[in-house]
Amino acid sequence: MFKNRIDAGQQLARILGDHDTEADVVLAIPRGGLPIGRVVANSLQIPLDIVSARKIGAPQNPELAVGAVASDGTVWLNESLIGELKLGDTYLQDQIERQRQAALDKVKRYRGERPPLEYSGKTVLIVDDGVATGATTIACIRQIKNAGAERVILAIPVAPPETIEKLQSEADEVICVESPPHFGAVGQFYESFEQVSDERAKACLDGTEDQGR
Known part of the structure; x- marks a missing residue:
């Protein structure tokens, strides 16, 4: 379904473009969400930060x-x-x-010494490389809502239908590239799903990631 996280990010960015999605900031869930978050943030030309649970x-x-x-x-x-x-x-x-x-x-x-971005009154796009059960995703969504975001959109490449239904009650909108009924783990839908190193995660956040990889 996806060659790697860069390909997944590109497919997700195209769908967001087709939806005319407007957001103020992208928040990636580390580490796997950061390569995808960087592609999406670059496509929408908005800042990238992280949210963790x-x-x-x-x-x-x-x-x-x-x-x-x-x-x-x-x-x-x-x-x-x-x-x-x-x-x-x-x-x-x-x-x-x-x-x-x-x-x-x-x-x-x-993040290092950088202060977090401001979420109050903003439309925030939360991105990951996929969602299985949705437990940590829900905690992330609730954190950003508690921080005063006006609207929280979850954008992911893949998740099972029952998880999407659960997440729709938490986020204002859920955008998913593919929702296969037979779902074992996120990695089964990627040709390459290697672990994202700390170095690569930081490079994605800093904007120095090689998007051709």
Whole structure:
């Protein structure tokens, strides 16, 4: 479906152009969202920044998301799953603080000394390389809404239909290139889905990424 993240970003940028999407800033979810965010930001000729969240995993199954927390402490919790697993407040509060700090460390690592962009009253475009369950994406959307954004648009190359439906109740608009019904993982829809290094992530944010790669 996509050759790599640059190709996915180009396809996403074309759809955004066809929709006459107007935004004030692009926020990429690191690290995989940064190459795509750079392509989209360049296409729309608007600034690129980052927004980060971390999954809160179940005690015996860290890959199972019982919630997510953004770098500013904004939390989304899957209350039904938490009740089913009988998770206590002590576990949740400990994980919320641990993962919030990890998300904040990631923002500081990539952004450096630069101050965050202003979101109040703005139309913000959140971009990632794809979404599976949507847990961290929801936390990111809520963080930017809490920061006063007038409108939040989620733009992604690929996600399953049920996740898109869930995200439509969080974002003001969801734009997705492809929504295949049979969905295992985001990487299966890319010919090349190598891990984005810290160096490349920073280069995308700084605007020094080689867009031909």
